[in-house]
Amino acid sequence: MRSLVVLGFVGSTLDASKLGPSRWGKWRPTVGMCMQEDLRIDRLELIHGSAHDGLASYVRADIARVSPETDVRLHEMSLTNPWDFEEVYGKLLDFARAYPFDPEAEDYLIHITTGTHVAQICLFLLTEARYLPGRLLQTHPPKGKHDDCAGNWSAIDLDLSRYDSIATRFEQAAVEASSFLKSGIETRNAVFNRMIDEIEQVSVRSRAPLLLMGPTGAGKSQLARRIFDLKRSKHQVSGEFVEVNCATLRGDSAMSALFGHKKGAFTGAATDRPGLLRAANKGVLFLDEIGELGLDEQAMILRAIEEKRFLPVGADKESSSDFQLIAGTNRDLGAAVAAGSFRDDLFARLNLWTFELPALRDRLEDIEPNLDYELDRFAEREGNRVSFNKEARRTFLDFATAPDALWTGNFRDLAASVTRMATFAPAGRIDVATVEAEKLRLRRFWSGQKGPEDPLGELLDASTLAAIDPIERVQLAEVVRTCRRSRSLSEAGRQLYSASRARRTSSNDADRLRKYLQRHGLEWSALHAETSSS
Template sequence: MKKQYVIFHASPDCNDTSESVLFECVKSVIDTCVSGDVAVDIIHILYLQGQKKIADKTAKEMSEQYPEIEIKLDEGPSYKEDIHQDNFWQVYTTFYNFYNAFPFDYQKYDYFLYLPQYKGTINTIAIVHTLNYLRINCKIIQQNITSDNLDKSSFSFSPFDLKFADYLLAIRKMKMESLSNLDFLRFNIQTKNKLYNGIMNKIEKVALNSTSPILLYGEPGVGKTKLAKQIYELKRKAGVLTGNYVEVNCSTLKGEGLISTLFGHTKGAFTGAAGARSGLLKVAHNGLVFLDEVTEIPVSEQAMFLKALEEKRFFPLGADTEVSSNFQIICGTNKDIDSEVAKGNFRYDLLARIGLWRFELPPLRERKDDIPSNIAYELEQYTLKTTRAVKFLPMALKKYLAFALSEDAQWEGNMRSLSASIERMATFSTAGHITIDVVEDEIKELQSFKVNKESRTNDKFPILHSLLGSKIKDIDLFDKFCLEGVLAICKKAMSKSEVGRILFASSRLHKQKTDDTTRLSSYLRSHGITWEQIRKL
């Protein structure tokens, strides 16, 4: 049968100058364990620095009163009462080193850990996070002990479920409550970029002073969804909105599914409609709807949405009676919406309605000065998600930043790419530290993505790639498209003269003397290609 091993962390309250206080603290823990059907065989007292004499006397008195219990003494990690987020890592490292070296023997002992509740709560979080990260198997005794209150009835024996993430969330909440409107808007969006900050300044004014739709556009991963949610939170903080935030990805919905999702439906409106359902526009009454990929709404449904947007009234699918909803709208797209209008894929009148306030969010490669702060942000997000606190070793961070800020890192997926990169490194970290080896492996991974992307790009320029191979990477995208088109004509034509007549049909009409073959040869030669090479394809 295993022995019951209790680890006692003495708090400052239990280390009063009077040794009787520490004795009563330890005695109360033992009594609490016994009352919880835990027969203590060993109690390991971790006293604070400078309290060894008191601890020695306490151990002697405990041995006399509890001769059946083995008493162990050691100086424990130092508690602090003024811990905040900035120096948390120092405290966490202290507890980590202590417990990482502790000689746990699960074959012989069941472990119990006493944690006091007192002012320095962050110490408790550091301990619990350490136990969680090191996968230490023990039960927690949580008590509230002060030198003024040693009544046994104030103690309890229970599981302890405080997570490190809870502390971070509390810190974030307190920070957000004290922020100005602009800082609040930027709280989850880490930026020092002048252009991006200018955009945020405008959005803050629009969010607080206008109820008209906002259109956010930019490449995938630039942060449209996050910004939409933050705009909603700002409006709600300012009392502009009181209702729900609703998010819809329009690319996942078509036909009746889209109509039903946005406008709702009655029972029996279509096959499978077993009951009535409120649409998301109704759910967002006095709130905000974010329509991501708004250009994916079919033209046939765009008129219905425009009417609902203008009148704030609409018919659920299958209904004879209109419903009303006072919702606000933010739309997002990664397409050139003006081009979609020109192609007939998007209604001009709908664009005019949703595009009163249009903001283009720049890609990460155009604001690389934001990468360092976003690395810290993504590490914090990883901790919130996994309760594992991870950070870079200094040289590893220097190496990663050197790559991340270079031209080799294009961040095609923008913040999604950076977030994925940080998560991969955090997952492979050792003892909460991202090492140079982990960074080097990640850089290789990111470079392999670039190679694969170039391979996919080459599929768009098969003739050019077959002629130039890897040299294609040195040609601008504009020239690639032009040159590929010229080469396609060259392949089909029987002679350079025929190619010249096709390519220069307009300009040759205004010239007294034409020399199309010379122009063609000169153009091809400027890119290192000859007519003979083309004929061999």
């Protein structure tokens, strides 16, 4: 039969009592747990401070009376400040590392009812991290039984999978957070939904910068604001959401707008200006189109991210701001680094958490739920509820999800389209005639727009392209795009074979990629020559 060992602190208040028979009418946690009929404790490792030697011996003597089979071993732990987390955790960690645990022969319970709150928290953390290989033990005073000094007990296994109701609540909370990031839209695209789930986890667990990539109109700005709202709902930020479109910042005005300036720093600087970084203190700074910033601004942004400090224009004293950065771009920052227009060190700092929002044409199954969302937004904005009739809705969806629907402006195009139809809808009902008129507008608009980029059309002749299966063509096009934005064949190979290379003991990704390109009549040098000439 396995031995049961309990480890805990003596309670300087709860375990103390006056000498005499009256003490047996009081609930004392450490003594009471040794009085439980259904909890046979073979050994009790009782930790106490140097000031409580007498109390620890007194408790051990009383346990010997009620549970003579329990071997009580006292451990003095000298603490300079029992309310200092670092000291208490460090001393307990040293104790745990030195203790001869034998999980094969013994079961362990960690008593967290006694000791200071700091000690209880440290015991919990060490048990959760498995430095203490056991379950948590809680003891409770008796309810309504004044003559019961044993009280009650319960053990807690930190494997939450055993607690279905708790696990379900955690899962539901994660689902609600993901839905929040999607503005409550029941999106159907599997790739997008997985990305949102990852963003939800990162948003609540990390303060590192986030990089949102994707074409104009894909929803980067709205997602950034929802991330901020989610973090604020969890009390992770207390400041404001500050959004900056870096494409509108040029020259000296960029420095002044971002970092602020002192009065008289330049002509027109009539007063001090705190700057947008200061405005985002304790909040979130969203730098949309960050790829448009100049190299000097990029250098200062990098320092502000890493050190939380920056120098306003014309100032001789630094300012500080503690913000979380979310960056957005529709540019290929890897290619910009290679071209020398974006700093390599800033890109490396931003590239920890990178998420690429797909274009609307890659999420055609999400047009229908977004249609309802845009109608709801129109109703909130205009105070007028508009809906489709059944035939009109089907007509529009058939058109919107067709292969030749470009949606070059992505969700901005869709939002504008719904607004126009809702505005022109007769009697608050969008009919087929309204849809047909909108189709004509969109076709006229798209007729002057360039379709989705197909790099293969620039590299291969028509007969060669015709001989490639559609599924192979999609793969080859992505390989070409990756090669063009990579600085070397090896870098491109690492990106393209990142999953399979982890399963191989040795790899030569560059050679593997070279052979793939040659199979289609392409050379690495030709891809980069094509890029530099375009």
